[in-house]
Amino acid sequence: MCGGGVERRTHRWAIAVHGGAGVDPNLPPEKQEQAKQLLARCLHLGVAALRSDLAAVDVVELVVKELETDPFFNSGRGSALTRKGTVEMEASIMDGVRRRCGAVSGVTTVKNPISLARLVMDRSPHSYLAFHGAEEFARQQGVETVDNGYFITEDNVGMLKQAKEADSILFDYRVPLPAACSAAAAAAAGLDGGGVKMNGMPLSVYAPETVGCVVVDGLGRCAAATSTGGLMNKMEGRIGDSPLIGAGTYACEVCAVSCTGEGEAIIRSTLAREVAALMEYKGMSLREAVDYAVEERLDEGKAGLIAVSSSGDVAYGFNCVGMFRAYATEDGFYHVGIWD
Amino acid sequence: MGWAIALHGGAGDIPLSLPPERREPREAGLRHCLDIGVAALKAGRPILDVVELVVRELENWPYFNAGRGSVLTTDGTVEMEACIMDGATMDCGAVSGLTTVVNPISLARVVMEKTPHIYLGFEGAEAFAKEQGLETADPSHFITPENVERLKQAKEAKAVQVDYTEPSNAEIENGGPLMESSGGTVGCVAADGLGGLAAATSTGGLVNKMAGRIGDTPVIGAGTYANSFCAVSATGIGEAIIRGTVARDVAAVMEFRGLSLKEAAAFVVERGPKRTTGLVAVSADGEVAMPYNTIGMFRACATQDGYSEVSIWN
Numbered sequence: 001m002c003g004g005g006v007e008r009r010t011h012r013w014a015i016a017v018h019g020g021a022g023v024d025p026n027l028p029p030e031k032q033e034q035a036k037q038l039l040a041r042c043l044h045l046g047v048a049a050l051r052s053d054l055a056a057v058d059v060v061e062l063v064v065k066e067l068e069t070d071p072f073f074n075s076g077r078g079s080a081l082t083r084k085g086t087v088e089m090e091a092s093i094m095d096g097v098r099r100r101c102g103a104v105s106g107v108t109t110v111k112n113p114i115s116l117a118r119l120v121m122d123r124s125p126h127s128y129l130a131f132h133g134a135e136e137f138a139r140q141q142g143v144e145t146v147d148n149g150y151f152i153t154e155d156n157v158g159m160l161k162q163a164k165e166a167d168s169i170l171f172d173y174r175v176p177l178p179a180a181c182s183a184a185a186a187a188a189a190g191l192d193g194g195g196v197k198m199n200g201m202p203l204s205v206y207a208p209e210t211v212g213c214v215v216v217d218g219l220g221r222c223a224a225a226t227s228t229g230g231l232m233n234k235m236e237g238r239i240g241d242s243p244l245i246g247a248g249t250y251a252c253e254v255c256a257v258s259c260t261g262e263g264e265a266i267i268r269s270t271l272a273r274e275v276a277a278l279m280e281y282k283g284m285s286l287r288e289a290v291d292y293a294v295e296e297r298l299d300e301g302k303a304g305l306i307a308v309s310s311s312g313d314v315a316y317g318f319n320c321v322g323m324f325r326a327y328a329t330e331d332g333f334y335h336v337g338i339w340d
Numbered sequence: 341m342g343w344a345i346a347l348h349g350g351a352g353d354i355p356l357s358l359p360p361e362r363r364e365p366r367e368a369g370l371r372h373c374l375d376i377g378v379a380a381l382k383a384g385r386p387i388l389d390v391v392e393l394v395v396r397e398l399e400n401w402p403y404f405n406a407g408r409g410s411v412l413t414t415d416g417t418v419e420m421e422a423c424i425m426d427g428a429t430m431d432c433g434a435v436s437g438l439t440t441v442v443n444p445i446s447l448a449r450v451v452m453e454k455t456p457h458i459y460l461g462f463e464g465a466e467a468f469a470k471e472q473g474l475e476t477a478d479p480s481h482f483i484t485p486e487n488v489e490r491l492k493q494a495k496e497a498k499a500v501q502v503d504y505t506e507p508s509n510a511e512i513e514n515g516g517p518l519m520e521s522s523g524g525t526v527g528c529v530a531a532d533g534l535g536g537l538a539a540a541t542s543t544g545g546l547v548n549k550m551a552g553r554i555g556d557t558p559v560i561g562a563g564t565y566a567n568s569f570c571a572v573s574a575t576g577i578g579e580a581i582i583r584g585t586v587a588r589d590v591a592a593v594m595e596f597r598g599l600s601l602k603e604a605a606a607f608v609v610e611r612g613p614k615r616t617t618g619l620v621a622v623s624a625d626g627e628v629a630m631p632y633n634t635i636g637m638f639r640a641c642a643t644q645d646g647y648s649e650v651s652i653w654n
Contacts, residue, residue, distance in 0.1 A: 099583040099584070101582065101583055103554075105461060105554070106461060106462060124550065125550070125579075126549065126550060126553045126554075126555075126578075126579060127554075127578070127579045127582050127583070128553065128554040128555070128559075128582065129550065129552045129553055129554070130436060130437060130461050130462060130552045130553075130554050131437060131461060131462040131463070131552055132462070132551060132552055133550055133551035133552010133553060134552050135552075136551060136552065137550065137552070234457070235455065235457060235460065235464055235468065236463060236464035236467065237437075237460040237461045237462055237463060237464015237465050237467070237468070238457045238459070238460055238461075238464065239434075239436070239457075239459040239460065239461050240457075240459070244459075244559055244560070244561075245559065245562065245582050245583065245585065246559070246560075246562065246582075246585040246588060247559075247560065247561065250585070263457075263458070264456075264457065264458045267432065267458050267459070267560050268430045268431070268432060268458070268560070269430075270560060270561035270565070270585065270588045273561060273585045273588055273589075273592075274592075277588070277589065277592040277596060278596065281592055281593055281596035281597050282596040282597075
């Protein structure tokens with residue numbers, strides 16, 4: 001919006017954030033508490049921005065930037081590692097107003113991938129830049145960069161080692177779990193004890209943590225942003241759902257959606273667009289669309305999402321064990337949670 | 341109900357005055373690839389094999405912007421991408437940023453079948469191709485004199501693409517950036533008449549694109565999509581197709597609004613910004629749609645009842 005006077009609010013704002021779906025059921029209480037505090041802090045940051053009439057697209061960027069900067073979740077600092085021990089991050093942002101979007105993949109030195117995605121949207125002729133081209137663009141634009149080592153945390157180095165020992169691709173999770181416990185954790189999670197499968201290959205543990213934020217502002221504008229380090233022990237060059245418009249992230253005139261979980265399941269089900277398409281083409285409410293998408297479109301035990309509608313509703317859904325999430329609405333609803 | 345196949349060699353501002361020496365090899369390529377697809381369908385080949393086979397041929401045909409014949413980035417290099425999706429299982433594979441793989445579509449298929457992932461890009465994708473023993477060639481193999489000239493012209497005309505994420509119809513109508521065949525992706529969709537559907541798309545991207553640019557082609561739901569209703573491959577200005585989730589929306593409109601394939605495809609293409617989008621689609625029951633809102637689209641189709649078509653304009 002142009003600078004100058006503040007436009008009168010015509011809509012009720014709402015905001016939701018997530019820190020990933022699929023939570024280790026044995027996550028220690030102090031870690032749970034830490035996660036909730038971080039979610040609440042980021043939520044408050046977003047609420048304050050909405051009260052100051054910041055545009056939805058600015059609010060989602062602000063909140064995701066904060067989530068990236070904190071090492072707790074798998075994005076920015078604290079990202080999961082590739083099998084080579086490096087970090088390759090990806091992010092996308094979409095402004096429901098005219099469905100503008102920007103995305104990046106394979107980012108290795110940009111401190112805040114979500115802000116680079118925003119610059120791709122605002123200042124490049126393209127929607128999506130990746131790897132060396134994205135890094136080059138970041139330098140052209142003068143965004144803050146750091147050494148790849150900045151993103152690598154000790155926890156994640158340990159996790160990668162375990163993942164390699166287990167000879168499997170692990171979804172990132174905060175608390176290292178001995179490989180021997182993996183099957184038990186999977187069983188405790190109500191999943192196939194023989195191992196969760198992704199594209200037909202076994203996963204010993206299911207616990208990803210992408211971050212995301214969706215917002216509808218006081219003018220009814222929707223926006224969504226998602227950022228991630230991807231899968232622990234992933235192949236170099238692997239691209240997940242987070243940067244893909246319609247899969248991990250989507251916003252239009254009616255709603256905004258950010259997904260998290262097994263990227264491959266989310267891509268196949270074009271999950272974020274699915275919610276919006278159900279509203280747009282089938283006339284469902286936000287709640288109905290979220291439930292339908294999660295129940296009918298998503299492989300069991302795979303993922304979750306947060307969503308807001310232009311009319312100020314907020315909804316979330318997941319079909320796996322737990323999702324780090326928080327939301328607030330102008331009507332006074334407020335929630336921070338992990339489990340069902 | 342019967343088999344059906346449709347393919348494209350790109351949509352864009354293809355001038356009505358396109359000289360025969362540029363038109364004919366493309367028409368011949370379409371006809372040749374259509375024949376190959378029809379023969380494969382008649383032989384009862386698996387539907388994924390059919391679309392892969394056809395797109396490989398299109399990639400190998402140097403007059404289209406995919407594989408050999410890909411357009412050049414602003415650095416003068418080739419960065420190819422491709423995507424394949426199976427409607428029955430909704431399995432899919434995609435690749436971006438390829439510089440040496442002769443047939444990107446086949447690498448997309450191998451990503452789908454032999455990795456735990458769906459989508460690999462750039463060095464990781466190249467390394468995987470070598471690991472899997474796919475045919476590679478020196479990057480110069482892909483560069484044709486026509487595309488060197490096209491990049492030169494684009495740079496002279498400063499035809500850096502306008503920002504399609506900030507669509508300005510005025511700018512698009514001024515015509516600057518939408519050069520002939522700048523959106524010349526290739527794709528193929530097919531239905532086996534038994535409910536099986538598949539889609540495949542491959543491209544070199546946009547002339548004078550920034551290095552690292554990813555378009556709609558490898559993005560499931562944007563340039564490529566297949567489920568139990570239909571299979572769709574889109575072409576045009578990638579940025580508009582991504583924002584419109586074009587391929588997914590054709591299937592969504594069929595499913596959620598109960599429209600026929602033709603109605604759904606026309607709805608989605610007409611809704612998009614003018615001169616940005618074309619697509620080919622087939623439905624499970626053998627219907628074909630090939631709408632576009634550009635000046636033309638290189639396209640061809642055939643159905644079991646004997647209908648066949650190769651065309652560029654209306």
